[in-house]
Amino acid sequence: MSNTKKPVIVYGASGYTGRLICEYLRELGLSFIAAGRSQDKLDEAMRSFVPGIETADYEIVEVAHDTEALTALFKGASVVLNTVGPFAKFGPEVVQACLAAGCHYTDTTGEQDWLITLDQEFGARFAKAGLLLSPGLAQMYTTGEIAAQLCLETPGLDTLDIAVFWGGSPTIASTQTILVNAATSKAFHLQQNQYVEWQPDAGLYQLAIPGQHEMALALPWGGTSHPVWFKRDPRVANVKVLGGVFNKPLMLGVPKIVEAALKATEGMNAEDRYAALSKTAAGVMNTMPPRENPRINKSVDSVHASGPLGRAHCVIYGNCNYKQTGLLQAFAASWLLQQPPKRVGFASGCQAFGHHELLGALRSFGLVQPPIMTVHV
Incomplete structure (x- = not known):
């Protein structure tokens, strides 16, 4: 089989986010391959959960998860959109295959350790090959990065204080990634261009969220992507990110679940620990969430940027965070099929495609409101 007429590959297409990416690829008129480890799951996912799939130009391919x-x-193919996580465990084979095949790579990760690994081990190799390596292209990271980049259009700001919130429940894959990553990896913020570890026992933080009187509960959420993306930005020295869901009982339960999982897996080898943590994650979330409802699945991305003599604040209100992710991935594919990225090698979505361009895509599909900017200089 030749892929030359199907330039986009969605790896992990049967999952919740993979289906949404396929949906937006169809809406953008792009041909694609829906790939994964199970032909039956892929068939069912495309036929039952991707509206209008009968009008899409696509193929289904079952493939073993190994580099060869x-x-x-x-x-x-031209670009691989990877949704198979946890990425620190399942991502290396996909990245190595992209490099060997000459494909651009994006994924939806929120695993900070995975981003650091890609930056350090693969960034220069992708850059030398003229290929993009863009992990973390997703609502929880990219929409907040858009707000940060809008703030940084005001010169003299060097500190980013970012809050990311959304409504609804995480998917099965997201729950597994969150639990495994939180229990096994350190989380860092950026302080004077150096990674500094969040205190692992700090517990929940209380945050004031724009647009509501009630305080919200937040976590460092694995450190997120932003400190890694901005580490080499000459404008930025400090980045801290906190995030969470609006559901307080769910937020209250997360630290307890992680603490219990850590205690239960203490002393296990890596493979046994991963298996035990995956089982715990399945006990927390083992069914696909329903299709997003914009009245329920809301998102808020808030960035306070500051410097010695200036401040800026940007808020982006949106809805359907997983749909935002699906569209961002599809837009990236559309861009890469028509022109080179703004930067090759390791790059964030905004660095690769431009924050105004990504914001325009989200706005054109009705997924975010116009940003609310306040600047004091």
Whole structure:
């Protein structure tokens, strides 16, 4: 089979986010391959959960999760949109296959350790090949980065204080990633251009969220992508990010679940620990969430940027965070099929495609409101 007429590959297409990416690829008129480890799951996902799939130009391909098989599938394609996590565990084969096949790579990760690994081990190799390596292209990270980039249009600001909130429940894959990552990896913020570890026992933080009187509960959420993306930005020295869901009982339960999982898996080897943590994650969330409802699944991205003599604040209100992720991924594919990215090698979505461009895509599909900016200089 030749991939030359199907330039986009969605790896993990049967999952919740993978289906949404396929939906937006169809809306953008892009041909794609829906790939994954199970032909039956892919068939069911496309037929039952991707509206209008009968009008899409796509193929379904079952593929083994190893570098050789993935390389063979990726050859002839232009970009791979990867949704298979936890990425620190399942991502290396996909990245290596993209490099071998000459494909751009994006994913939806929120695993800070995975971003640091990609930056340090693969960034220069992708840049040398003229390829983009863009992890974390997703609502929880990119929409907040758009707000941060809008703030940084005001010169002299060097500190970013970012809050990311959304309504609804995480997917099965997100729950597994959150639990495994929180229990096994350190979380860092950026302080004077150096990674500084969040205190692991700090517990929940109380945050004032724009647009509501009630305080919200937040966590460092693994450190997020932003400190890694901005580490080499000459304008920025400090980045802290806190995030969470509006559901307080769920937020109250997260630290307890992680603490219990850590205690239960203490002393286990890596493989046994991963299996035990995955089982715990399945006990928390083992069914696909319903399709997002914009009246329920709201999002708020708030960034306070400051410097010695200036301040800026940007808020972006939106809805349907997983749909935002699906569209961001599809937009990236559309861009890469028509022109080179603004930056090759390791780059965030905004660095690769431009924050105004990504914001325009989200606005054009009705997923975010116009940003609310306040500047004091």
